Amino acid sequence: MLALKAINKSYGKRLILKQLSLTVNDGEVLAIVGPSGAGKTTLLRCISGLEPIDSGEIDLNGQPFDPYRNQNQDSVIGVVFQDFQLFPNLNVLENITLAPILVLKQPAATAKAKARQLLSRLALADKERLYPYQLSGGQKQRVALARALAMRPQVLCYDEPTSALDPNLRQEVAKMILSLKADGMTQIVVTHDLAFAREIADAVKHVTAL
Amino acid sequence: MNGIVAQWQYASQIMPSLLLGLKTTLSLFVLTLIGAIPLGIVVGLGRASRFKVVRQILGVYVWIMRGTPLLLQLIFVFYGLPIVHIVFQRYNAALFAFIINYAAYFAEIFRGGLQSIDPGQYESAKVLRLTYxxxxxxxxxxxxxxIVLPSIGNEVINLVKDLSLVYVIGLGDLLRAGNVATARDVTLLPLVLVGIGYLLLTAxxxxxxxxxxxxxxxxx
Known part of the structure; x- marks a missing residue:
């Protein structure tokens, strides 16, 4: 379970998050919705440890947890970025196995075998040798998802997973999220698409611009 | 017919001295790159770093190196520094001047390359828990x-030609060897051969x- 309690965050003098609290239960999907500029992405950046919070508390499974300074080698929080941020100089398989080999110290053969399982599950089995520029948007997103999953995160975050894709892929993304939910993955989805949020989420958190 | 044979004979006569000059040019070329590229990467990383003092100090270094003629820097190192009791051998003076000059150009190229990388790449690496x-x-x-390869390649080709400046501190490089032969024998052939030599190198x-x-x- 991930719980945020009374989080404050500002950039310079501009207050972005004010006394924000939320809870995500294990195996649930939380959607964070709101108009652009409401601080959805900032919230996600605080949860994933890319930004420090100014005040407040983050608990993971009942223990205080600071994602920004977390030195634990386990990737507790995984992120699928809006623009995916695959590494263009590495092929699909290398993108997925890089961190498990360097960070989790998995033997290369193990990391590859696990990556291939993820790829076949995400219908990318024949794409492992391709480079990111050779993939479609939807394929890139699934590689980014596989890369995050390979680190066995406790919570998986998505930043606007439908916005960089063709509208007809929206259903695919929803299916993907729900299938991971069936496996018990705890997920946080930032989106401005309320209908999409209702479709996938157990709970919806609304944020508004201050 | 006779003339062509004579030309060939003359060319083979001066060839050993040209090759000796070529050897100097080539060894300076290789050693300059071995010194200047790693130094350029380090300075480039420093120029793109978040420490303002580091950025500023390196900025002054780059400004001086790019803002004054390479010829002046060569003369300064070989003829100027001995006045303050820093004495270099001719060859080492040339090598030193070329390394610090070219490192500054390489540093600017690497800085530009580093800054053109999407910050999102660092962020996705960070959430995967990779170290810096x-x-x-x-x-x-x-x-x-x-990203930097085309610009680096350009500088490397410039370096071959810039190295001819070492004549000013009396080093016997390829150009000087040809120049000496032309002055002594009053013929254009040595300079033509030197030109062909540079063309082959850059090719x-x-x-x-x-x-x-x-x-x-x-x-x-």
């Missing part, structure tokens, strides 16, 4: 190399550059 150096080595530098380098760029063309 793992990120630089596996993700950032390979991408920077691809080889251009070919090498193309090979390396091709090596990096497996992704976009």
């Amino acid at each position: 150096w793992q990120t630089v080595r596996k993700i950032i530098l390979p991408q920077v190399m691809k 080889i380098l251009t070919f090498g550059q193309r090979k390396v760029e091709k090596h990096y063309s497996y992704y976009k």
